[in-house]
Amino acid sequence: MASGLGAPLLLAVWAALEVAGFLEVEMAGKTQVVFLNDDVTIYCKIPGSPLLDSSIMGVMWFRKIQGSAMEARLFEYYGDHQAAFRPGASVPLELLERGDASLRLPAIQLREAGEYRCEVVVTPQKAEGVIQVEVVASPAGKVTLDQAPTKENRYVRVVCKSAGFYPESINVTWEKWTQKAPQHLQISEGIFTGPPVKNEDGTFNVTSYLMLKSPVEADGAIYQCVVGHISLHTSQRFSLPAIETAESATGNVFGNNFYSILVATAVIGLIF
Numbered sequence: 001m002a003s004g005l006g007a008p009l010l011l012a013v014w015a016a017l018e019v020a021g022f023l024e025v026e027m028a029g030k031t032q033v034v035f036l037n038d039d040v041t042i043y044c045k046i047p048g049s050p051l052l053d054s055s056i057m058g059v060m061w062f063r064k065i066q067g068s069a070m071e072a073r074l075f076e077y078y079g080d081h082q083a084a085f086r087p088g089a090s091v092p093l094e095l096l097e098r099g100d101a102s103l104r105l106p107a108i109q110l111r112e113a114g115e116y117r118c119e120v121v122v123t124p125q126k127a128e129g130v131i132q133v134e135v136v137a138s139p140a141g142k143v144t145l146d147q148a149p150t151k152e153n154r155y156v157r158v159v160c161k162s163a164g165f166y167p168e169s170i171n172v173t174w175e176k177w178t179q180k181a182p183q184h185l186q187i188s189e190g191i192f193t194g195p196p197v198k199n200e201d202g203t204f205n206v207t208s209y210l211m212l213k214s215p216v217e218a219d220g221a222i223y224q225c226v227v228g229h230i231s232l233h234t235s236q237r238f239s240l241p242a243i244e245t246a247e248s249a250t251g252n253v254f255g256n257n258f259y260s261i262l263v264a265t266a267v268i269g270l271i272f
């Protein structure tokens with residue numbers, strides 16, 4: 001009686017082992033962050049793999065379609081068949097034979113972010129791995145003086161522009177460095193930061209303004225725009241080039257301070 005149940009059970013266990021097998025693949029963690037327009041490699045590797053025969057192997061790559069349960073097929077290889085449904089997608093065969101089924105994607109775009117799945121077959125075994133791919137873009141920034149100070153202008157406007165970043169969330173702050181207190185002081189007044197504007201490629205720009213009295217509180221202070229974004233390891237800092245006040249240009253009492261601003265800018269330049 002027991003043997004009547006035992007045989008199918010054993011068969012089922014064996015079949016499960018056969019399908020799931022001992023084959024497994026490793027991804028680069030739960031999430032892989034890549035940069036917009038980079039040629040990227042989405043990892044999927046058989047750990048400790050011996051040299052394999054690619055003629056008994058297959059690999060398929062999919063990306064989940066956003067807001068749907070469906071997947072788009074990106075690449076497939078099996079037997080002597082190979083197809084890239086995403087232009088330029090590839091899995092080099094010489095790497096596949098060493099157990100590396102990683103997908104190469106040239107010039108990745110923002111819309112290609114999402115869940116990727118690799119399916120690897122080494123007949124008769126099969127394994128799959130899933131990973132979230134995030135596409136980010138770092139801001140390109142610069143600080144400029146909107147309006148050169150003149151005798152008539154009591155204020156100057158400093159402009160900090162960050163362009164081409166993704167995702168939208170960004171922090172722009174302003175700091176002041178003086179020789180008297182050699183640490184940075186966060187500025188809280190006279191700042192206006194506009195809302196991020198969207199570019200055609202899906203990235204964003206933001207502009208922040210700092211109003212300063214003219215002649216710029218010429219105590220050898222350096223003004224910096226500090227930009228924090230998820231794509232950056234450390235904040236970007238942009239220093240305002242030395243402001244040439246109307247007075248310093250004609251070489252009067254501000255001449256000395258103008259010189260110290262230049263020196264301080266050079267020192268800051270060395271630190272960063």
Ligand SMILES: *[C@@H]1O[C@H](CO)[C@@H](O)[C@H](O)[C@H]1NC(C)=O
Pocket residue numbers: 163164197198199204205
């Ligand atoms: C964003 O900044 C770039 C570089 O300065 C500029 O070419 C582009 O026109 C800006 N986009 C928008 C929407 O203002």
Ligand SMILES: *[C@@H]1O[C@H](CO)[C@@H](O)[C@H](O)[C@H]1NC(C)=O
Pocket residue numbers: 169170171228229230
């Ligand atoms: C912006 O600053 C806040 C507060 O310091 C921080 O929690 C957040 O992670 C920052 N965001 C970015 C995108 O750097």
